[in-house]
Amino acid sequence: MKQEHKDNGVDRARELMMLALDGEASDEEYAEFAGLVNADPVLRAEWERLRWVKGTTATLRLRTAPYDLWEEYMNSVYRRVERGIGWILLSVGAIVVLSYGVWRGVQELVGDVTVPWYVKAGVLALLIGIVVLAVSVIREKYFVFRDDPYRKVRR
Numbered sequence: 001m002k003q004e005h006k007d008n009g010v011d012r013a014r015e016l017m018m019l020a021l022d023g024e025a026s027d028e029e030y031a032e033f034a035g036l037v038n039a040d041p042v043l044r045a046e047w048e049r050l051r052w053v054k055g056t057t058a059t060l061r062l063r064t065a066p067y068d069l070w071e072e073y074m075n076s077v078y079r080r081v082e083r084g085i086g087w088i089l090l091s092v093g094a095i096v097v098l099s100y101g102v103w104r105g106v107q108e109l110v111g112d113v114t115v116p117w118y119v120k121a122g123v124l125a126l127l128i129g130i131v132v133l134a135v136s137v138i139r140e141k142y143f144v145f146r147d148d149p150y151r152k153v154r155r
Helices: 002-021 029-040 041-058 065-112 116-146
Strands: none
Touching: 002 029, 002 041, 002 116, 029 041
């Protein structure tokens, strides 16, 4: 029972401390709190720390970034977006053109009766091997990127 009473006393002291810290304690509450602080060195030390923190944080002000910093940041964002779009368009265009060229080349190769069958088989095996390797590399890169714990670290 005494422990509960002591905890209630500590709770009351902390309640009064917050009221006093915020300047919301009545004269009676402030007098009660002053008596508790004067009687308990631990409470007094906590009160001093809280007053110091409140005083320090009350004087803090946000600094505004210089205009040049914002301008440089926005230019870098635009550059990254523009280059990202450029690389995507270049990649899509290259894939379409190369795919068409490969398709036409295979059609010509298969349709040409003067080319021996083993050359046709070798070219087809080469193309299939390139596709399998490309898919394998893309898949591996995707899974490595997805599981990379450092992917959000700016390099």
